[in-house]
Amino acid sequence: MPSRDDNGGPSIRPVTALTDPPPVPIETRDAILDQYLVDETGRPGRRPRGIAAVTSTDDVVALVDWARRTRTPLIARGAGTSLEGHLLARGDELIVDLSAADAIVDISPDDFTATVQPGLTRTALNAAAAEYGLQFTVDPGADASLGGMAATNASGTTTVRYGGMRANVLALQAVFADGTAARLGRPVRKTSSGYDLKDLLIGSAGTLGIITELTVRLHPIPEWLRSLRISFPSVADAVAAAVEMLGLALPVSRLELVDAVSMAAINAFRDADYAEAPALFIDLEAASEPAAVADEREITRVCRAHDAIDIATARTHGERHTLWEDRHNLFFALKAASPGHRFMVTDTAVPFSRIADAVDAATRLGGQFGLAVSVAGHIGDGNVHSIVPYTDAQAEAAQQYSDQVVRHALAVGGTATGEHGIGLAKKRYLPEEHGPAVAIMAAIKRALDPDNLLNPGKIVDP
Amino acid sequence: MPSRDDNGGPSIRPVTALTDPPPVPIETRDAILDQYLVDETGRPGRRPRGIAAVTSTDDVVALVDWARRTRTPLIARGAGTSLEGHLLARGDELIVDLSAADAIVDISPDDFTATVQPGLTRTALNAAAAEYGLQFTVDPGADASLGGMAATNASGTTTVRYGGMRANVLALQAVFADGTAARLGRPVRKTSSGYDLKDLLIGSAGTLGIITELTVRLHPIPEWLRSLRISFPSVADAVAAAVEMLGLALPVSRLELVDAVSMAAINAFRDADYAEAPALFIDLEAASEPAAVADEREITRVCRAHDAIDIATARTHGERHTLWEDRHNLFFALKAASPGHRFMVTDTAVPFSRIADAVDAATRLGGQFGLAVSVAGHIGDGNVHSIVPYTDAQAEAAQQYSDQVVRHALAVGGTATGEHGIGLAKKRYLPEEHGPAVAIMAAIKRALDPDNLLNPGKIVDP
Numbered sequence: 001m002p003s004r005d006d007n008g009g010p011s012i013r014p015v016t017a018l019t020d021p022p023p024v025p026i027e028t029r030d031a032i033l034d035q036y037l038v039d040e041t042g043r044p045g046r047r048p049r050g051i052a053a054v055t056s057t058d059d060v061v062a063l064v065d066w067a068r069r070t071r072t073p074l075i076a077r078g079a080g081t082s083l084e085g086h087l088l089a090r091g092d093e094l095i096v097d098l099s100a101a102d103a104i105v106d107i108s109p110d111d112f113t114a115t116v117q118p119g120l121t122r123t124a125l126n127a128a129a130a131e132y133g134l135q136f137t138v139d140p141g142a143d144a145s146l147g148g149m150a151a152t153n154a155s156g157t158t159t160v161r162y163g164g165m166r167a168n169v170l171a172l173q174a175v176f177a178d179g180t181a182a183r184l185g186r187p188v189r190k191t192s193s194g195y196d197l198k199d200l201l202i203g204s205a206g207t208l209g210i211i212t213e214l215t216v217r218l219h220p221i222p223e224w225l226r227s228l229r230i231s232f233p234s235v236a237d238a239v240a241a242a243v244e245m246l247g248l249a250l251p252v253s254r255l256e257l258v259d260a261v262s263m264a265a266i267n268a269f270r271d272a273d274y275a276e277a278p279a280l281f282i283d284l285e286a287a288s289e290p291a292a293v294a295d296e297r298e299i300t301r302v303c304r305a306h307d308a309i310d311i312a313t314a315r316t317h318g319e320r321h322t323l324w325e326d327r328h329n330l331f332f333a334l335k336a337a338s339p340g341h342r343f344m345v346t347d348t349a350v351p352f353s354r355i356a357d358a359v360d361a362a363t364r365l366g367g368q369f370g371l372a373v374s375v376a377g378h379i380g381d382g383n384v385h386s387i388v389p390y391t392d393a394q395a396e397a398a399q400q401y402s403d404q405v406v407r408h409a410l411a412v413g414g415t416a417t418g419e420h421g422i423g424l425a426k427k428r429y430l431p432e433e434h435g436p437a438v439a440i441m442a443a444i445k446r447a448l449d450p451d452n453l454l455n456p457g458k459i460v461d462p
Numbered sequence: 463m464p465s466r467d468d469n470g471g472p473s474i475r476p477v478t479a480l481t482d483p484p485p486v487p488i489e490t491r492d493a494i495l496d497q498y499l500v501d502e503t504g505r506p507g508r509r510p511r512g513i514a515a516v517t518s519t520d521d522v523v524a525l526v527d528w529a530r531r532t533r534t535p536l537i538a539r540g541a542g543t544s545l546e547g548h549l550l551a552r553g554d555e556l557i558v559d560l561s562a563a564d565a566i567v568d569i570s571p572d573d574f575t576a577t578v579q580p581g582l583t584r585t586a587l588n589a590a591a592a593e594y595g596l597q598f599t600v601d602p603g604a605d606a607s608l609g610g611m612a613a614t615n616a617s618g619t620t621t622v623r624y625g626g627m628r629a630n631v632l633a634l635q636a637v638f639a640d641g642t643a644a645r646l647g648r649p650v651r652k653t654s655s656g657y658d659l660k661d662l663l664i665g666s667a668g669t670l671g672i673i674t675e676l677t678v679r680l681h682p683i684p685e686w687l688r689s690l691r692i693s694f695p696s697v698a699d700a701v702a703a704a705v706e707m708l709g710l711a712l713p714v715s716r717l718e719l720v721d722a723v724s725m726a727a728i729n730a731f732r733d734a735d736y737a738e739a740p741a742l743f744i745d746l747e748a749a750s751e752p753a754a755v756a757d758e759r760e761i762t763r764v765c766r767a768h769d770a771i772d773i774a775t776a777r778t779h780g781e782r783h784t785l786w787e788d789r790h791n792l793f794f795a796l797k798a799a800s801p802g803h804r805f806m807v808t809d810t811a812v813p814f815s816r817i818a819d820a821v822d823a824a825t826r827l828g829g830q831f832g833l834a835v836s837v838a839g840h841i842g843d844g845n846v847h848s849i850v851p852y853t854d855a856q857a858e859a860a861q862q863y864s865d866q867v868v869r870h871a872l873a874v875g876g877t878a879t880g881e882h883g884i885g886l887a888k889k890r891y892l893p894e895e896h897g898p899a900v901a902i903m904a905a906i907k908r909a910l911d912p913d914n915l916l917n918p919g920k921i922v923d924p
Binding site: 108111152153155163164166167176181182183184186190194196199200202208219220222223243246288289291293294347349350351414415416417419421429434436437438440441443444446447448459460 | 570573574595614615616617621625626629638642643644646648649650651652653655656657658659661662665666681682684685705708709710711712713747748749750751752753755759760809811812813815842843844875877878879880882883888891895896897898900901902903905906907909910921922
């Protein structure tokens, strides 16, 4: 769907230096390399030079030192769930596969922290943390690696309460282009010491350094949870109810909008008969049962005041699981509704007062481009996803649709990407979103990676 | 108290270019400049070259362009409440006084945001936000300017619930050393677009750019608040109760530890008879009265299980004000208890499991150096302040005390500064805390300020 220009650019052909063999074995069989030709969305890249599996910081230091000597560009990769082309080769980059660097170094329940290798996935961390009554709260949907989630500054359904990766990663270890392995940040709740390199690396998609260790916050699993699914006559009503809940400081930990098209797809997928109307999916957390009861009552009061059609409440673990399963399966339901299609997901975020606008625009533009768009958003963060099925014949329309959605968000003060990152696919919007700050980003890239070896061409050109 | 070496360094003597007059009037009378010779802690600097009052981004751009041509180093200054020497001249820097750049550009209650100039103080912003039922939650105690709070990455009593400046500043405008005025971040709840320059500038103390506008988050003022003051037999008991509350996810928005010495000073100051034992000061927020009642009951249960001596609960606004007045007046109470002394405040933060350790070490080291140390901490963040009165004869002992406290924190994985910043006073600890990352910080400083014009010598040398 993106034009070839996004992925092209000058080919980078390192000289193979037989006198300087790589420090770790490199997979070079075409049949293997061809598995890296496209990303999760079907966006095309080139065949990488090879795959180097690493399991330690020392491995990465040795590989970066070798890459610098041989001028071999590197793409760090975890679980491979990027949606924006972060992991696609443009020339003949070497993929640094960190998926086997997946150890839990330490869980410190008294500190509410865990220290992990970057290849560990979030569900693996959560399985281990649950033994202490703790959880890692960033939930982007996919079972991404923690290193990849940091590299893209991922967030997700619980961000309204717990923040995204920047709020939940306390410290990192990263290997820079000059071979320096440095620790960034400290494993404490707050620090004002020195420049915030930890947050600079988060979201930099492996273009400034390769993350080799993370210390993350863990949060207690709350004792009392309620989940609600509430239908409204219109998106505007649902959004108004959501904003009022936030204004009342109700302790919601998930606050998701699903539009009528999506609810129809869920009905078809599950053989259910939910109202085919815009709905909020809500989690509510409390530290006691009376608080849970009172907060649930307050949420239903707010929703009724905004003309709620239907309110379903889940109180037990089983009921909650069933309620959320629909939201989690939404993408599969939409895939089932449009067999044989590819899918694009937009990722804009806008100020709260423009959420209803953004959802309207997403729906209206879908009609304009003849696309069966559905909308689901992390509404508590102003993050609106359009899910767009398209055929090969519609690829250009889907691209134009995405472009219009982004331009709408930028025009109202929003961002091209709330949580997926810039990668290759959103690079074209960087100047419009950031203006003169793009030159400052480029200056930092040149200062930290003067040979442009780390994921070249992603986010910003030096 | 710090040795002269901290503030000295090479004198920077710009050539006065009569052919290139400054774009804004510059105050140069010695009687005025002498007011800038020491900071709030009495730490000495040099007489600055002059004071340039600015009120707009355009003023700052013009001044930075002039400074670059004339090689005049600049120190940006807001309310002047830095505790770590950020604002002291080392050579003959020009002070850029932003205190009159104090306009509220916009309050957008529907977006839960405000856009302000950097000289605006937090209490002025809160007065304006309160009209919409909203508040700016970062509370460092002093009535600091928003720009200064961003420059030092301030936080304070409410950080346990609302985070510090990085979590509450969504976007900045800053002027860089090349005269570029750039917008960093976007006024939305989350973004993964480009490098995180917004958070890089926050905490950089005017060494990378001068902040000229901020868009901050506002939070609803909660409907139901309870405050508690609870005494314990020991610091260890108080800390254990605090950590258990956090483990139960109780909705505390302030969680402060005050030691027995401090409580004795409060008794003397107020003619009160509180238990002279370690105490927690707690705020609890709820969205309904039943939730407030239930959460209060749960907090008192936890504290009793940790042998609480005395529990005082404040429910009305008046009762809450009285309860917190003691905590807010603590510094004045300690000043009254040690007339004629200067004061130093340490600012380490440590992992949760080391808080009791850190408080013990602070008290023990006080005895060792013959200093009447008291301890008060933002315990919900692991941030421990020792307040140290000292005479001229004790200046060296106070410095050695501070040094030992920092080294203890660093040895257990903590930070030299949780919220005050590095400035000049903590610069010596940067290598021990950050190791090879200091060279990366210096590379960024060189890339963004190649002539070392912006607050030279603070945080890191290029």
